[in-house]
Amino acid sequence: MPTKNTIRRNYLIIRRILQNDYPSKRTLLDYMKRYDVEIGERTFQRDLADIRSNFDIEIIYDEQKNGYYAQTDSTFDFDKLLYFIGLAESSDIILSTVKDRNKLLEYLSISPTPHAKGVENIGRLLQAIQSQMSIHFEHRNYQTGRLKEYTVFPYLLKEFEGMWYLFAYISELKAFRTFGLDRISDLIITDNHFQREKVLELTADKFNQIYGLIYEPDNNPNAPIEKVELRFSDTMLHYLKALPLHQSQTINENIITLHLIINPELENKIISYGEQVEVLYPLSLRKRIIQRLQKAISQY
Template identity: 35%
Template sequence: MSKRGYYIDKTLSCTSESFYRFMEIASTSELIQESLKENKELFSLVSYESTGDLIGIQLLSKLLLAIRESRVIKFVHENFYTGRIGDFEIKPYFLKEYQSRWYIIGEVDWDKKFWNFGVDRIQDLEITDKVFKRKKADLEKLYEHTIGLNFNEPKPERVELLFNEIQIKYVRALQLHESQIEGETKDGFTAVDLYVRPNYEFMQKILMMGDGVEVIKPKWFRDQVKKVLKDTLSKYKK
């Protein structure tokens, strides 16, 4: 920080999105702190989303140390989707926060690809003495067309959605993705185009909107969403 304010060292900074997100949090924290100095009762006027205990948060400082010093880490990790528990050794590159959970992203030796691991599912973390040379990888590009975490598959493609007149207001106020382009409105429905990976997290966002959105293209993704909705509806027939 200089006497006249802050400056950004582009050689050391993370992505601009991460920086502005950090500044947003810092500004909010400063505002609340100043308000509390004036009147402690103001604390009762601020409410945050409660997500329960932040499991694994005590590991963040160790993981950051390993990233900063380019040291290989070992741990046991559980995959919630498959139920598998395995031993992993990775080269850690960065931490990512998504929906109040933290993930460590690193290169797995046996396939030379980047994977993400939920910090809340890591056990027996060991920071080894093995030092690795960081790749000159464009880590920002990993998530360029990704909503959520799964950046390895499927491949990014054009997705066309149709929103009703209520849901489109929310999508305008908070975009699903930076590639979002709004098309024409007809009979109360507005078309929106995205260029993203139609991954698991993206599908979850679509399903959360209920009948406020319809997937038009690609057909395989539309069919996938349709199957999930049919399977869900079948559970309520009794």
Template identity: 30%
Template sequence: MTTHAHLQRQLALALRLQQAKRALSFSELQSYLLEQTALRDVASSYSRRTFERDLKVIAEDFGVAVRFDARQRGYVVDETDPSALLPGHQRLLEAMELQAFLRLPATLAPYVQLESRQPLGLEHLRPLLSAVQSRQLVEFTYRKFWESQPTRRLVGPLLLKEFRGRWYVLALIPESGELRCFGLDRLTDLSVTVRAFIPPAGFDAAAYYAAAFGIIRPDDEETQEVVLSLTPTQGRYVQTFPLHSSQRLLSQSETAIRLSLTVYDTHDLRMELLSMGQEVEVLAPASLREWMLQSCAVAQANYAN
């Protein structure tokens, strides 16, 4: 059995145990694995001994402690353990499920259409992740979209971030101490050096982008409450696929849905709002409302000529 199959099975078990509202017996968990299309083959000979090993891995690698509850005669997540399966682990399981789904017989290909655009630079993810973990400087050639000539960069990678199907690396510039974000699709000739670096004091990777929409995170600005009025159709879409984790429903009627976000007012956010066209009206803050008004006026003038 491959390492991929082991990891997929262990993630599936961790998720099932966390989502359960009651204790689950070994036979129930075994049956669950057998029911999963992507896991059916690897779980066909799933033994209790393998299960016990999986529980140990789940506790050590995923931070989810599982114990046997004698009263309920089943396995539960330890209530004294505040850990939860990290969002990244959930995404990893989803990626594995997708990968298994895409191994379709040729006869089923006409019924499944994939996105034709594929992200570039994914080959840099593994070496960059290794450098993030070991705190090693990396070198690469980088070319901005608006510059004609590439430049050579030496940076300390701190965090890998995905946004809209593209991958980025947030990195420390050793000379200035500034943090910069680089798109992996514009990055070539990557090499991990033997030189170590020290992250900025107090840097918290989990919190850095918490109030940002996209990859821009201003260091000299405060977050703002952005209030949006959306058409019912667009509002329902945004409710099922939130713009940001801070999104809150303010009011809902037959004509409009009002939402609020607590985020930085950035280029990424503004482009997202513009993409909604007449389906959205910015109510606050005043500065963002005025910018939207001016942008719409410029767009109208372009079509009037």
């Protein structure tokens, strides 16, 4: 039966090999070392055998390309497997046989988003945030697909709709930026210590006081935290009791009150509820929602 340490090593090896560039043994070992996993030759060979027995994936060495690749049947869903291994690593799911894994994967339906990608960095990022150490990484631009290197001061990790994001300060730009963990690679915690300045700390705290991810302190540094009152239908209210809109949410009868910075993502979320919600306060937000709904109706 594989231990969590074994599952973690298997996960890292599979993830790196799936980049399809035929990584060498040295490349794989260096990759694992970045995640504080150091192993020797015997453990590496044992891990390749474990991947074969635990996940029915053959890791093969290509002598012409001097690197490894993964071989399995053409219908194999690697995205689902990586997500499942991530669950196994972070929970009490332990697989005793390949048959167990195959059976459980049949019951797992995931949306086509890179849920698992990047979550392996959360522990190290939290360590860097707590220790106030700058970090270096490559980030792939969502629109252009281009890679760019960054050295930043990490301030906050935020989960939103199943994805994780890093809110960090770039000293050269004197500005904060948001980075999706699924697009971060080659993460290195440097030896450079930074001081969490009070002004920047307040800015990072404001990022935690929004719905979603859109917060641009450079454009609106004095954005206030406002009270928002929303009246919901009984059906939607039950849903929001289980999955709150925001950490500040309180409920009184069928009225939900939020205390946060109003941004476009909050407006979009309110509109997505359609007839299930009415904005009571503030009046400025109520008017904007009315205008946007009227404009939407005019399209039909």
